Amino acid sequence: MAFRASLRLAAKAGPGAAAARSAPRQLYSQAAAAPTSTLAGAPSGSAHDAALPNPDPADDSRSARLVAEYAPFMVATYSRPPPVFVKGKGSYLWDSESRKYLDLTAGIAVNSLGHCDPVSAKLIAQQARTLIHASNLYYNPWTGALSKLLVETTRATGGMHDAAATFLCNSGSEANEAAIKFARKVGKQTSPSKTQIVSFRGAFHGRTLGSLSATPNPKYQAPFAPMVPDFLTGDLNDIPALQELITDDTAGVLVEPIQGEGGVRVASDEFLVALARRCKEVGAVLVHDEIQCGLGRTGRFWAHARLPEEGHPDVVTAAKALGNGFPIGAVVVNGGVAGAMKVGDHGTTFGGNPLGARVAFSIVERLAGEGLLGEVKRKGEVFEAGFERLRGRWPELVKEVRGRGLILGVQLTEDPAAIVKAARERGVLVITAGENTLRFVPSLLISDEEIEEGLRVLEAAIEATR
Numbered sequence: 001m002a003f004r005a006s007l008r009l010a011a012k013a014g015p016g017a018a019a020a021r022s023a024p025r026q027l028y029s030q031a032a033a034a035p036t037s038t039l040a041g042a043p044s045g046s047a048h049d050a051a052l053p054n055p056d057p058a059d060d061s062r063s064a065r066l067v068a069e070y071a072p073f074m075v076a077t078y079s080r081p082p083p084v085f086v087k088g089k090g091s092y093l094w095d096s097e098s099r100k101y102l103d104l105t106a107g108i109a110v111n112s113l114g115h116c117d118p119v120s121a122k123l124i125a126q127q128a129r130t131l132i133h134a135s136n137l138y139y140n141p142w143t144g145a146l147s148k149l150l151v152e153t154t155r156a157t158g159g160m161h162d163a164a165a166t167f168l169c170n171s172g173s174e175a176n177e178a179a180i181k182f183a184r185k186v187g188k189q190t191s192p193s194k195t196q197i198v199s200f201r202g203a204f205h206g207r208t209l210g211s212l213s214a215t216p217n218p219k220y221q222a223p224f225a226p227m228v229p230d231f232l233t234g235d236l237n238d239i240p241a242l243q244e245l246i247t248d249d250t251a252g253v254l255v256e257p258i259q260g261e262g263g264v265r266v267a268s269d270e271f272l273v274a275l276a277r278r279c280k281e282v283g284a285v286l287v288h289d290e291i292q293c294g295l296g297r298t299g300r301f302w303a304h305a306r307l308p309e310e311g312h313p314d315v316v317t318a319a320k321a322l323g324n325g326f327p328i329g330a331v332v333v334n335g336g337v338a339g340a341m342k343v344g345d346h347g348t349t350f351g352g353n354p355l356g357a358r359v360a361f362s363i364v365e366r367l368a369g370e371g372l373l374g375e376v377k378r379k380g381e382v383f384e385a386g387f388e389r390l391r392g393r394w395p396e397l398v399k400e401v402r403g404r405g406l407i408l409g410v411q412l413t414e415d416p417a418a419i420v421k422a423a424r425e426r427g428v429l430v431i432t433a434g435e436n437t438l439r440f441v442p443s444l445l446i447s448d449e450e451i452e453e454g455l456r457v458l459e460a461a462i463e464a465t466r
């Protein structure tokens with residue numbers, strides 16, 4: 001009864017009413033006040049280990065009260081640690097206790113130009129005052145401009161040499177969903193039985209039923225079985241197996257040049273070239289999912305740009321960094337794929353609306369800059385050297401360092417959860433991937449000092465967990 005009454009009250013007063021009634025009022029004023037120091041503002045009621053700069057908020061803290069109020073209304077799709085983030089700037093986040101964190105996750109490889117990139121913020125405000133959305137039933141200047149920019153930038157930076165057109169959508173899953181549909185459409189032009197979609201163990205292509213069917217992880221698939229029919233799985237980097245895996249019945253093949261969620265596992269150049277060759281032999285559409293590893297993260301605009309032309313895909317999918325936090329995805333296709341799609345075959349209400357496309361246009365221009373890309377490679381080497389030092393100190397713990405540029409994985413021999421927590425409580429955010437892998441996907445604009453800070457804290461976190 002009381003629950004119903006409070007829901008009614010909240011609905012009447014509009015969103016934010018519940019927040020205004022309780023602790024979060026303080027929370028919002030703090031967010032606006034742009035805290036600048038790790039220790040600014042005493043952690044509210046935190047009786048946690050006071051020796052740590054950022055002890056996880058205690059049960060009687062503002063953060064805990066906010067979580068207790070709101071979490072029951074959120075479908076439980078994620079397990080989140082206690083801090084509540086209220087502000088971001090560059091490589092840093094601040095929580096509702098006014099504490100500062102160096103973010104080596106960049107919102108899972110999204111905030112490549114840092115949190116609250118001021119150029120994007122300005123453009124969002126400008127475009128929001130000009131035109132936000134008019135639907136894909138009509139032209140606007142930005143959907144087309146971004147589509148053209150992606151094609152031209154792809155070609156100019158050594159990516160897909162025959163890139164011809166772009167489909168804009170809202171997320172990575174939707175980009176892959178579109179790519180799967182495009183591949184099936186192309187396949188059906190040859191034969192009604194050319195419908196198979198191939199992906200690789202360890203891949204993560206998304207959560208929609210189609211993209212999930214290409215994500216061969218039982219943990220994600222089993223609750224929603226049966227999957228879409230005609231999806232097959234192979235092993236990454238297994239060149240001899242391609243002959244049997246990819247046949248005349250294959251419509252499309254999805255591959256991440258570097259598997260992100262799968263544990264920062266790199267597809268070898270030889271494998272990717274052999275894959276492209278085999279796809280050509282049987283007339284299958286090759287899709288490179290660069291949603292996590294693309295858009296500058298490896299130190300090239302596209303990860304696949306290191307390959308010779310014969311290794312290029314027919315389709316590249318992107319999302320994440322494309323909007324630096326604004327939700328937008330893209331499917332860049334060659335002329336063969338574009339030609340197979342007819343008006344009405346596919347669509348989206350929001351995809352590529354003027355607001356998202358305007359912001360992404362500026363982001364693509366900047367992420368393709370040679371200066372930025374060169375720095376990504378160099379900064380990746382600074383990280384790698386630091387990780388190798390950790391490997392030297394704890395060889396029984398740190399097994400391998402993988403990745404390229406600023407998508408890096410440190411393979412551990414144990415569950416990294418304790419290290420992740422210890423790092424967070426010392427003011428550094430790190431995420432995991434695959435099996436026992438620490439994943440590093442920071443802002444591409446991270447400074448050398450921030451990298452050193454991250455490495456120092458990581459070392460202290462490992463030390464604390466020994």
Ligand SMILES: Cc1ncc(COP(=O)(O)O)c(C=O)c1O
Pocket residue numbers: 108171172173174176204205206207256260261289290291292293319320
């Ligand atoms: C390589 C890859 N593909 C697809 C996706 C799905 O993207 P989204 O979560 O935007 O749907 C992700 C997300 O992590 C990804 O890393």
